[in-house]
Structures are given as C-alpha cells and as structure tokens.
Amino acid sequence: MERDRRVPGRRGSSRARGRTWLALLPVLVLAACGGGGVDDDDGAASGASPTTAAEGSTQDGATEEDPSEGAAAEGEPIKIGMPTTLSGSIALFGEANRDGAQLAVDELNDAGGVLGRPVELIVQDDQAKPEVAAQLARDMIIADEVSVLLGGVSSAAALAVTEVSEERKIPFIVHTSNTEALTVEQFQPYVVSVVPNTGMEARAQGVDLADSEFTRWATIAPNYEFGQRQTGTFVETLQRENPAIEIVEQQFPELGESDFQPFITSLLSADPEAVYSPLFAGDLITFTQQAANLGLFDEVYFTALYETDALQELGDQYDLDGVRAYSRCPFTVDTEQMSAFVETYDERFGEIPSDWACMAYDAVKLWAAVVEEAGDLDADLFTETVEGFEFTSLRGETTIRAIDHQASVPSYIGALELDEDLGFYVYGDLQAVPAEDIWLSEEEITELRGG
Numbered sequence: 378m379e380r381d382r383r384v385p386g387r388r389g390s391s392r393a394r395g396r397t398w399l400a401l402l403p404v405l406v407l408a409a410c411g412g413g414g415v416d417d418d419d420g421a422a423s424g425a426s427p428t429t430a431a432e433g434s435t436q437d438g439a440t441e442e443d444p445s446e447g448a449a450a451e452g453e454p455i456k457i458g459m460p461t462t463l464s465g466s467i468a469l470f471g472e473a474n475r476d477g478a479q480l481a482v483d484e485l486n487d488a489g490g491v492l493g494r495p496v497e498l499i500v501q502d503d504q505a506k507p508e509v510a511a512q513l514a515r516d517m518i519i520a521d522e523v524s525v526l527l528g529g530v531s532s533a534a535a536l537a538v539t540e541v542s543e544e545r546k547i548p549f550i551v552h553t554s555n556t557e558a559l560t561v562e563q564f565q566p567y568v569v570s571v572v573p574n575t576g577m578e579a580r581a582q583g584v585d586l587a588d589s590e591f592t593r594w595a596t597i598a599p600n601y602e603f604g605q606r607q608t609g610t611f612v613e614t615l616q617r618e619n620p621a622i623e624i625v626e627q628q629f630p631e632l633g634e635s636d637f638q639p640f641i642t643s644l645l646s647a648d649p650e651a652v653y654s655p656l657f658a659g660d661l662i663t664f665t666q667q668a669a670n671l672g673l674f675d676e677v678y679f680t681a682l683y684e685t686d687a688l689q690e691l692g693d694q695y696d697l698d699g700v701r702a703y704s705r706c707p708f709t710v711d712t713e714q715m716s717a718f719v720e721t722y723d724e725r726f727g728e729i730p731s732d733w734a735c736m737a738y739d740a741v742k743l744w745a746a747v748v749e750e751a752g753d754l755d756a757d758l759f760t761e762t763v764e765g766f767e768f769t770s771l772r773g774e775t776t777i778r779a780i781d782h783q784a785s786v787p788s789y790i791g792a793l794e795l796d797e798d799l800g801f802y803v804y805g806d807l808q809a810v811p812a813e814d815i816w817l818s819e820e821e822i823t824e825l826r827g828g
Contacts, residue, residue, distance in 0.1 A: 450490025454497040455524050455754065457482065457741065458517030460510045460538060461553075462530040463502035466633040466659030469686045470530040470553055470733045475500045476726055477734030478527060480718075481741035491745045492754070498741075503529055505632065507537035514541040524754050525550065525744050527737065530658075531632075532556035532575070532603040542567045546756050548763075550744055552736040555705075556602050557610070560781040561817065561825050566760045569782040571739045571770065573705055575607040576817060581788035581810040582653065582680065582703055583614025591678055592622050595649035597640055597664070599656060600629035607655045625649050630660075637664045641671050651678040662690050669695040683793065685731040688801045697793045697802045704789045706735040706772060707804055715771045729799075739770045743777075743784075780819050785812040 459478060461471035475498075482498045490496055499521055503510035510529055517523045518541070526542055526549040529535050535554035542549035543565035550569045551559060557576035559568055573581075594615065598604030608627070616622050626647035628640045641664075644652060652673070656664050661681060668674060674696070683702035691697070708719050708730050718738065722730040730738075743766075748754060751762040764779035776785045791804030817825070 448489040448493060450486055450493060450495040452494045454495045455491055456497045456499055456517075456521055457525050457527060457744070458514065458521060458523035459498060459500045459527040459529075459737075460503040460513035460517070460534070461500065461528045462505045462534070463500075464504055466663075467505060467530050467657070468659075469690075469731075470658050471502070473686060473731045473733035474528070474530070474553060474737040477722070477730060477737035478741050480722060480725060480734075481738045481745075485741070485745050491748055492752070496745070499523060503531070503534050505531040505534060507531070507533045510534035511537040511541050514538045515545070518545050518547055523547070525759075527552060527740050527744075529554055530733075531601070532559075532606075533601050535559060536563060536602065539563060539565060539568050548744065548756055548759050550740040552740040553733050554603070556606055557817075558602070558606070560783045561822055564781055564826070566782075567756060569743070569763055569777060569784070571743060571775075571784045571786065572736050573786050573788045573812065573815070574783065575603060576610050577783075577812060577815040578655075578703065578705070578788050579607045579610035580614045580815040581790065583611050584618055584815070585790060585810070586651075586653075586680070587615050587618030587622070589651070589678075591651035592619070593625050593648070593650040594622060595626035595628075595644050595647055595652045595677075596624070597628040597630070597644060597652065597654045597656065599632045599660060601632055604629065604655055608653070611653055611655075632660065634660060635663060637667045638671065641668050641673055645671070645673065645676060649677055651680070654679070654681040657682045657684070658687065661687050665691055665695060665697070669697075674700060683802075684733070685729055686733070688793075688803065689729065692801050693795055693797075698795060700793045700802075702791055702793050702804060704732055704791070704804065706732040706739075706786070707789050707791075707807065708732075708735065709804065709807060710772050710789075710809075712771060712773050714769060714773075718771055735771050739772075743768055743770070778816075780822055781817075783812075783816060787811050788815060 461474045462468055463471045479498055482496045485491055485496050499517060501513050503513055514526055526538060526547060528538060530553050532554040535551055536558060539549055539559055546567060548567050550571065552571050555572045555574045557574040560570050560574055596608050598608040612624055626644055626649060628643060630637065630640050680701035684704050685708055719730060722734065746768050747759055747763050747766055751758045763777050763782060766777045768775055772786055787809040790808045792806045793802040794805035796803045
C-alpha cells in the first residue's frame, strides 16, 4: 500500500513555488540545499597545489563591518589550511567546502584582508582518511604556517585533526563534519563548530517525528562515527519521546557503497512504516536511485539528509514528492546575507550553493571577525574571544556557546517538491528547529565530560 509521504509538521512553514532562477536571485526565498568530480575550472585538483584567491567578489552585510575595509592588504599572507575530501563518493562536499571558503577569502581580500594582511586558502585532499587528514593538518601547520584549520567532511577525519589542533595549539573550525564528540567528550579549547552537530540534528528529527502516525521504524546509515552516532541519538530520542515506537531493522553499509539493493531488500523485508537515513552525498544519490527503482518510496515514509548538491544531481528523474528531508544550511534560508551569497556564488561558480559551501563560507567569516576583534592571530586569544562571540552568519544572528564552542545554528526540515524552473526538488515547507531546543544542556555536557 502506498503511504502518505507528507511531513507531519507542527511548526510554522513557508513555501516557494513557480519561480525562475533569475527571479529567485535578488529576493529572499524559502525552499532547499548539494556536485561531483575532483577537478573543475575554478578550483584546485585533488591533493594538488594550494587554492589561492583569484576572481574577486563582494557581499554586503555578511559579517560585522571590517575595520580595514577600503585599505589594500599588505605584507605576508595569513594562511588558512583546509584538509577536506576532494575524491571518492563524498567529494562533492569537499569541493563545495573549497568554493565557499574561497569566495569568503576573496571577499576579505577585496575588503582589505584581515589585520591589514591578505588571506590565502590552502586546500588539499584528505581522501576521507583520518591518518591522511591528520598528516595534512601537521604539514599545513609546520610547512605552510597556517594560522587556522578548517574542515573536513568525514567526522572520523575531523576527530583526527582536532587532536593535531590541540597538540599544536591552533584554531580548528568545523563546518561539515559534525560528530557531537568534537564539542562534548573530545572537546578541546581550540575547536569551534558552525554546523549543527550529530546530536542536534538527530534530536530535531526524533522530536519532530515521535508523534507521527508511524510506530515501526527502520534505519540505514553509513558505518562509521557520524552514521552510528547520529542514528543512535535519533533512535534514543524517538523512543524516549514515544515508547510505543519499535525499531524493526537497522542497516550500516560502508561509506562509498555502490550496491544498496541487499540493504533495501532487507529494509523492505522487515516491513517498516518509516525509514530514517543519514546517508549523504554520492551514497545518498546512489541509494535514492536504487530505492526508487525498487519501490521503497512507495512502501514507506522516508526521511534523509537531502541537500542541494544531491538534489541537483538527482534532478527530476525520480518521484521524490513529499519525501521528508532535513538539512543544515539550505540556500533558501530567509536572510539578506543568504540572498546576497546565493547571487554572488552563482555569478562566480555558475551554480546554486550547497549547505557545505554556505557553512565553509560562514567558518571563514567567523574566523576573520574573531581575529579582527582580538586584534591578533594568537590562538589562545582567539579561544578567549570566540567564547560567547556574536556574529551574523548566512543563517542569521549567531552566538558561539562558551562551554562547547558550538554555534547556535538550527536544523532545517522540509517536504520535497519539484521546482520545474530549477529542474530539481527543493524544500517546499522549510522549518527551522532552533539550537536551543536540540543541543545538550551545559549540565549534560559537564556530565558527559566526566563531571
């Protein structure tokens, strides 16, 4: 029996329909947010030489006014290191990281740099391997003398880099990888997160879905830190909110899986009413293609981490109408900063920015604002300044919480609907779940850290 795939929403919503891309650019819009390949005309190749500022662009209102604006940047460049994933099934995330960060760097340089000095972005491929990410981070610190690290895509890689950050006493801003361990159990004073962590993301879904009509749930998630942790928190939240809910099947394919048919068959055999999935990037695209062909979306209510890159890649090939999606920083967030960023990004790269470009951009702009406020590149002064720091991100007014250096950013939820003008599915019912509703309390964090 075909199931109703509409979102059982309880919060306010807004819907964007029937717009052309040219009409979308200059206005504030409300809808959704994720490409592939290792090389392109605008970015660095996988593991290749550093990406540096090229074609400049400007944007109004993204951060507080830069005191150096209007003066030419001089002296040795301040270097930003970004070990991220530029190869394999999740390369589209790393490529978006690179492009969003580069756009922010170019805007900083056009406005006079940071502390009056030019900024240079160095990007290399960590291959989604923790040991490679850690070595790249060390090399960037020692050989390239970077002042801050950004990244990465894989949570396992980020956990390796945070150890290097603590060891070398250098700021590390995470904007895509989001295991809650980074800001809770393995928190260290030089790390900052501008992405809703796995716990926040999973709790938002669990709380929202607990009072739905569905009581038989299954899950499918990538078999590593991110997938295991987010799924565990989702199930815990779902069953705490509604003890009647039963988990009938759980699948954990390896990252980069190409054949999901056995997993989909197992899911269907368990006869769930609903399926939750934090699969992402190329894995989610492949899963969606195979699941649609096997009729999964006709049999169950499905919710997953669909963002702009994945949705653009899928286009209108499959019927995803009403599939429930969740996202971290969709390009249709209703702020002046996001509207301007979308227009500038499209002019520069010829495409709509994904969540991963948006959050990497925010990471660079946060770092610059904190450094300007501190008046120095000293890492300990950065840590002192970032605690409680308020800045205007693409998602609106944002604060960095002192206890865990977690940005007060929401998780976004929506029902997919086809935008015929854009040619792909977007969030037709965008809902924001505030950070304050889904992050751990300070007391919970203290307890998890051992008192």
